[in-house]
Amino acid sequence: MKGKFSKRLNYLLYPRGYAIAINISIIVLLSLLVYIFVYQTGGTKYVYSHSTYLPIIFASVVFGVKGGLLTGIVCGILLGPLMPLDTKTGEAQQAMNWVYRMVIFVVVGTFSGYMANAFRYNTKRIIDYLTHNQETGIPNISVLTKNYLIKEVLDDENTELAFSILINKYENIIEVISRDYYNDLIKQIYNNLREALPQESQIIQSATDKFWVAIKEPNVEENINKVLKTLNVSYYVNKIPLFVTFSIGVCRHRSLYSLLDTFRNADVSARRAQKYNVPYLIFQNEHLESFRNIELLGMFRNALHQEELELFYQPKIALDTCKPVAIETLLRWNHPKQGEIKPLEIIPLIEETELINTLTYWVLKRSLETVSNLAKLDIKMQISINISPKNLLDSNFIDRVIDLVDHYNIDNECIEFEITESALIENLDLCRKLLELIKKYHICLSIDDFGIGYSSLSYLSNLPVDIVKIDRFFINQMTKEKAVRHIVQSTIELVHDLGMKVVAEGVENQEQLEILKAMNCDYAQGYLFAKPMSETDLINWYLEYHKHERIY
Template sequence: MNSGKLNKLQTFLIATDKHRTWFVLFTIFILPSMYILVYLTDGTKNVYAHLTYIIIVFAGATLGFFGGLITGLAAGIMLGPFMPLDVANQIPQTFLNWSFRMLMFTFLGGLIGYITDTLRKSARIVLDLMCHNSETGLPNVNLLNNPDALSYDERNQMLITLLINNFDKIIDLMGLEVYYSLLRRIYEILRDGLPETALIVQCNNNKFWMATPLERPEEDIKKITAILKEGITIENVEYYIEFSLGYTFALNQNQSYRPGAFEKSDHAARYAQKNNLQYMLYRDDIKRGIFEAKLLADFTRALAGDELFLAYQPKVHLKTDKYDYLEALIRWDHPERGLLMPNDFIPLIEETQLIHELTEWVLRRVIEKIRELRKENYDVTISLNISVKNILDKNVVRRLAEIIDNNRDVVNNIEFEIMETILMETIDDTLETIEMYRNLGVAFAIDDFGKGYSSLLYLHRLPVECVKIDRGFTRNLTHDEASQKILQMVIRLCHALNYRVVIEGVEDETTAAIAKNLESDYAQGFYFARPIECGKILDWLKNKNRETSA
């Protein structure tokens, strides 16, 4: 996530915390100055007393409820019984005059302060959601861009990547909840074993990043290895993890806690994983070997053959209970490695030109499926994920535009989904291309909104028709009223900007009911339907149609 965008939210919080003392001193200085100004301009009969409202609003906005309240009261007293109505003739103000003004000053300061405190509290909740993994509650990579949440160490750093190699087996055997508990326990073990100033964040389901003071690197790596080799007990069951460590050094501390700094340790960890090593120090030759040339060669073959296929996950319209939107999800039936999910190969493919061929492949099959469903009287819109590389490459843009232009009869049933973080990082470079696609009739949706930037300041700039709320917003909906209020605010804002809203990750009836009550347009998740194989989606829609009609 780009630190500049996350800092938009942090600035609102930091400005009133870090500089509070200066705001107090400024207010203490300016109030007597205002008293002198009003007195020298012949009292409250003239207009200058109204400038005090600016001071009161400033105090409420920077010092909160009590700061605004006290400032309003102090201003009311200064311009009240101690300030003549007419200084030249020494005519005092009436009691009603100055007491009413003092009441209004106090009320205004308290009101502005209360609004500010409420906004700051909501901002902290949103920031906390952004900086913690939605499933495990552990710190995530967004924490790297939140300086207030980090304990900095001025020494040089060793940057470490931990990969859990057998995470899929643990999930298959024990389920996600046990695996999430295992991740939390690993975090606790690392936290206890590393210095207090060490940084530990969970990057994804099988990766941690660590930054620890650079003192005895080889000894520290062996210590971490020894800790992780020990069995981890959860609910009286002992688990052993297979892992790989990659590490490198950051000699400029100011750069240590940025996501890009961990690229080398990531490469080293993948190299260790590929070569069955426990740990590996980054070398310049590792990056070239990390892309797994065999898998790339296999993918080229898969594109030409029948190993790739699409599954479709329905989205339900919460008001009508109709399933008129589907999301196309890629699957790879690898002859040796079995069924591969997108996370298993898409990140690798995106580093090559193969991502362009894959996007074109998916688009053509989505068009075929739209026509197939139309023949059965199902007017369904299908969304597909598009890489930012597809948008930035002019040749690819031209090829995809030609495909769309040659299929004008279905273009209004195609929707491109692009990740929020990717879009915001490249928005200035991609706006023109996105508008071109939209002019052809293709709709755009921003995917995983809230996972990366969640920047309401940038929401109005998004050239999209739909906003998909990330599952991180739905995690606490059933038992956290604050999360519901935040999500309701986001939904209302999206509707005010004429965006269609889809809530992802709906996995139970209670969450579905809350999503409907919050007036989300659509919902998507395992509660309604898991991804359905291409050949079975028509029968599934027919069955749902009969259920709705019954």
């Protein structure tokens, strides 16, 4: 809404093209309407003649002194010799009356036009200061991010291509020729682009070393060649020849994105072109994803050492006793600038690197420390920790686990390792051998997100698994679809026949709980019982829970 209002007001203050014709038509129409109105209300002897100031002031605002002066004369004539003093009697006005009135109209129009011109001039100075680089006089990024009233606002709707042009090693250039001469170079580049590109193309200096160019022509290769040809010329500053190279990123503008987002995508490609020492790159979605992934992994390395990570715990309830018997460890990452970063966004990336072993050890250590703290308060609960197949492949993994167990003096059976079904199936034979090794240490094993990663249940009998966790999707849908309810029922029965226990994830209401009880499900966890919480909140929740002996 703000952008549309700014554009409309822009047309009023800076009319051009058809906007001039429209404003002239409005002035003429207003003048004729006022003339008819005054005539129909009895002539100039009544107060209604003051309505004439409307077209005069409008003309002065739109066209300044000239508009106000000319409209004042026209309206003076319309309400002068062409308008009777009294339309009923046909009495004409005295010449002195209408001439004096026309003089007043001219004075008001001229003065209003002068004030409008002064306002327009000062407004333009302020806006130019805000929207142009003060060292080079080139439009800056504010023309995109602010709704200022400016003539050369970037056209979001008609732009086809966005170029990001980086000046390579600009710091070295500044160091050699000084900042002032560098600004002269920037002006040269801008002027060259301005002259070579189509007139409707728009260029801004978005950073010290960067230009953004919006082009309305959709031909990518043709425009890239034109930009390259324009940039790859000899530059002279103070008669000193300079060798300047550029890295260019190009992105096609889509209506789904703002023009600012399109330029940022072009920036990603320009940086990659700079990195790989190529003249230009055209933006592809994978560039942005790759850049974001690298950024996340870099931030995560710091997060491990700067205490940005935190563990939350969600209780698991035994449905036969309605008491909490275990907790699941959940990772939370609160970045100081980007806020909470979801585990699903970062964990898959970490699993592709050696960071997963560092992270798992960190989670293990903190989790077992929590179990130890709970034990000191006479709270004994099993703790389940998610592990990755890469952890199983780490030859030191088991030894490090046992060292931590011994350090915190914890019973091995208090530990449960969860591994997702999809990760397990990727290398079933190898995982089975490694899980059997873990099982020798009496550590509980469970399959997480059961039902969403593999279509067959037959492999379960060959795995040393104690618990199967049914994915929240099935728990949510079983109250809506009978077919899903039958799947959950059959899964619970089969898992029990194999001598394993069942956990239902994502239980959020009483109806789901009653169905699971009727199916003889062993455990449940979800928002119906408790949301994930910190260690302190968990202790308070547990004590409160037992104090009231809740029954679901």
